[in-house]
Amino acid sequence: MKISELPVDGRIKKVILERGIEELYPPQAEALKSGVLEGKNLVLAIPTASGKTLVSEIVMLNKLLKEGGKAVYLVPLKALAEEKYREFKEWERLGIRVAATTGDYDSTDEWLGKYDIIVATAEKFDSLLRHGARWIDKVKLVVADEVHLLGSYDRGATLEMILTHLMDKAQILALSATVGNAEELAEWLNAELIVSDWRPVELRKGIFHLGTLFWEDGKIDRYPENWYSLVVDAVKRGKGALVFVNTRRSAEKEAIALSKLVSGYLTKPEKRALENLASQLERNPTSEKLKKALKGGVAFHHAGLSRVERTLIEDAFREGLVKVITATPTLSAGLNLPAFRVVIRDTKRYSNFGWVDIPVLEIQQMMGRAGRPKYDKVGEAIIVARTENPKKLMERYVHGKPEKLFSMLANEQAFRSQVLALITNFGVRNFQELVNFLSKTFYAHQRGDTLSLEYKAKDIVYFLIENEFIDIDLENNFIPLPLGKRTSHLYIDPLTAKKFKDAFPKLEKNPNPFGIFQLIAATPDMATLTVRRGEMEDYLDLAYELEEKLYTGIPYYEDSRFQGFLSQVKTAKVLLDWINEVPEVRIYETYNVDPGDLYRILELADWLMYSLIELYKLFEPKGDVLQYLRDLHLRLRHGVREELLELVKLPNIGRKRARALYNAGFRNVEAILTAKPRDLLQVEGIGLKILEDIYKHLGVEHTLEVKEKPKKKGNLYDYLK
Template sequence: MRVDELEISDRVAEALMDKGFVNLHPPQAEAIPIALRGDNLVVAIPTASGKSLIGYIPALELMVSKGKKVLYIVPLKALASEKKDDFDRFKELGIRTHMSTGDLDSDDRNLADADVLVATSEKADSMIRHGSDWMKDVGLVIADEIHLIHDPGRGPTLEVILTKLMRRNRDLQIIALSATMSNAFDLAEWLHAKLVESDWRPIPLKEGVYYDGRIRFDDGTSREVGSDGEDVWSIVKQAIQDGGQSLIFVNSRRSTEALAVKYSKKMSERAGRSLTQAEAALLEGDTESTATGRKLSSCVKCGIAFHNAGLTSRQRKYVEDNFRNGQIKCIVATPTLAAGINLPARRVVVRDTTRYETNYGNSPISVMEIKQMCGRAGRPGYDPYGEAVLVAKSETDFDHLMEDYVQHDTERLTSKLFNEKILRSHVLGLLATGDADSEESIIDFLKETFFGTVSQLFGIESVIDGIVRSLIEEDMAKSTGDGIRITSFGKRVSDLYIDPASASILREAVTKIDDDTEILPILLAAAMTPDVLGMYPKKS
């Protein structure tokens, strides 16, 4: 199916085709007409198979033909920047794009003339808490990477913001874009949406495990890898010798830098180049040169780079752009890079399948997250195939990686909202925004969340009763006889987007501070709050 066969205006069709969007992939051809009819839609298709366009086309048509505003929710700031750049390509249609990922204690009044807002779920929720007028005119919400609703950190806020928006505007259209998952139908039921599922990919993907000098793939084939004593480097080197590029996924920021530096000398022999003065200055940190920046500049000269949350947006963009144009042959990255950022490579190497979690120690990375990393293998239009390789340390590890990751289905999506600490903050937010004004209305709200759709809510009444009583005791809410209302202190805590328990600790500390108070007790009070994660030093 061609773009100009869709039920869209000529202006939108011409703009799309001018940008090279002419023929639709099969999942796009199935999903986009459903979205253009105004139906809610859940799309669950493999990474790198064209999910974004399924959101872009209905968004462009809605803004151009109906003058409605679009909210595009992303899980990561880095992904927000990419989406803004994508929408900015359609400026000739008169579309103004605004990106909002920063201060949670603001309502972003400067976006009044924006047609599309790209924001993290936390920022979108914060704007509702601040009473943003812009949010009232939204006609379409696109929730990208919605499978991250199962993430304990980001998921509950995404779940709550979508529920708030659906309850406030029953005519609101929602398009939810996801990687493949085993219970996409649960999401579709929650969002009252049509479901499009597919395992189609633009180019073939082979997943396998490397052990003892050989990659064994899930299709029964295998490939010898000449090893020079460094397994990961050998796998990467082979892909580059074949004319491709590689992504290496490791489990920590420190590891990305260490591995890139370690391989830089070997890579320099194959892809070394000189940098201009401007490039070196940008990579080193512009006016404020940093150790990380100097390290990055040195690696990029050799044709390799690292990519993590410690880089500035300009450094990240430089690395991504130069990987796309082939100047950088290999990127060593944290799993963040797999979460939606469009950066495919011939071969993906997953070195680590566990990572350190604060207070829990080393924990397995989910199958879904590993599959997302693997899905980055294969560059449409450049690579004839994609290869994703997990690295085993022993024969037992080989069996584990093959059975529990390569050949395993992704986990079922579950809500992470039913946690008292998480609920405490969101209950306060509901009272602050007027989305609830009694225990009964709080429970009614929860019934319409993803959590309420897939569970029976057993015991929720006693949990909510306990949370409300604690908010009243801390003077964040007041019982009015026929309901509950927020206090000025509670509203401020909600606006600041901090845990109510943190606010109570800080308030108590502030009341004890006088002119003679030293700085250490103040820092100690801040460190005692739930918003500041505990850290346990290693024995070494």
């Protein structure tokens, strides 16, 4: 179908035509003929890069221009929210306002009321629903990207609940990878279903075994025995490759090994550009490895990288400067990074249950990254059979069907939090109403009943009553209590809130960072660091040494909580180092963590510290303890000792600049106010722009001028001339 023939507002067509798109891909045309433009729900299950985003844009714009209201676009990752936000910004030409929202779960974000398209992570949107933002009623369309994540253990329940809440109130467009039971999903959502395996670039799949490449069509190619040859061959032909492996360390190791082989094919200007790229990285153990790999035109990509590093690599790969990326499967989830050839080194990964096969759905997502539209006629996806039987791999991953999706609502932690929210935020008044709601979920649709879910819900309701999150009256009606309401708004697990509440009496008597950090690390909402065998004794020693600071006993060695406890101690120790201004590099080295891990831990700890304070306020807080907690929160946020607290409140002053100012003798705002600007500019990290912002923040332009230049008005630049 031609874009010009689309039955939508001409302005929408104009924008798309200006992108250089004149014709819809076949599944896009099918999707838009399904009734979705007239308001019907739709499940669209087609491969990556076959144009789901464009379909969603047309549906959103059509709806917004015709009916007004708002469209919400749900994504699984923050990075994706940014990507989509940038894409959708283009529609501002038509007067459509676009916003993205990801962080801060304790807010109604009323400012979003001004926007028409709102891109949000599922968790953020769930929290907005709980807060009952006024603009929610105006949402007329929800696009759920990567809806197959409904089947993911830790994220699935959130998405399922959002869709259950909104299915009768808004139109739903669910975008999915190919899954085994798309029909079931569509039935649940009362949606039309379009399934297709059409791709804009042909995909050729094969299995590589000891130098022989068996293509799915029976053809055979020969290569040198080692699978590296597949990658080198792609580079030799002027193309790129993506290599998927199962651990971060493998990604690093293979990147460095491949870099030596690939570097011979780089031109001199490319080498210079890569050197330049490498020099932009900060200094830490991970980026040292990355620099090594980059010199040969290869990079690795995994969750341990910092955001800056990740973006740098992604951009360089898109530009063709980086020829090869070795990655853990996180890369295959969502990011738009295709390559001519995809090589999958591992089809197994280590889990709590030992080695398990990676699901077909995931391997097919990785394979789907092969072939760059516009550049490649065909993309190649090759699985390496190392110890596995190549025939079996061919059957399972090349010819096999992806798994079915299963509801993950019964995941205890997620469900506990959702049941509380239903009672405190969504007006569920009694158990019967709770059951009524549950009967609308995918879980109920799939199982045919909600019996086992009801048992779980009952246990949870008891737990909530017992711990004073809710109460129940004589007619068995639920009464939300302040603790319950606040917990739900803070978007934390009720179990986390209970742990905090139980610890408050001890905390009040002995507020200290180590005790508080261990408490935070012991909650189910926190991620903790793994303790290796060789480290166990150290952390046990540390725990004994600081025992009187803890709000919990030290479990015995045989106790099932022992290992977890040591991880909490290690995590608390990292946070302790952080607020004592230990440099990041030292933290990475000492605790064997990657920058991405530290960032994640700090982000979670920040949110939990905030939540702890908010909950403490409900229990007749003591003023001095509250102030102590607030100061500690600020120290945690900025990674500073107490003496820098005043300085980090200034704009753009983080732990490094604050320390530099302090050490140079500018120990507080007063000292900055009385200092000469040129002296302040001597301090490392303090440039003109920063200083201007500080003065602006302090509102001292006037003071400065009066003191130094009484008559003439001017800005800081004039003054320094």
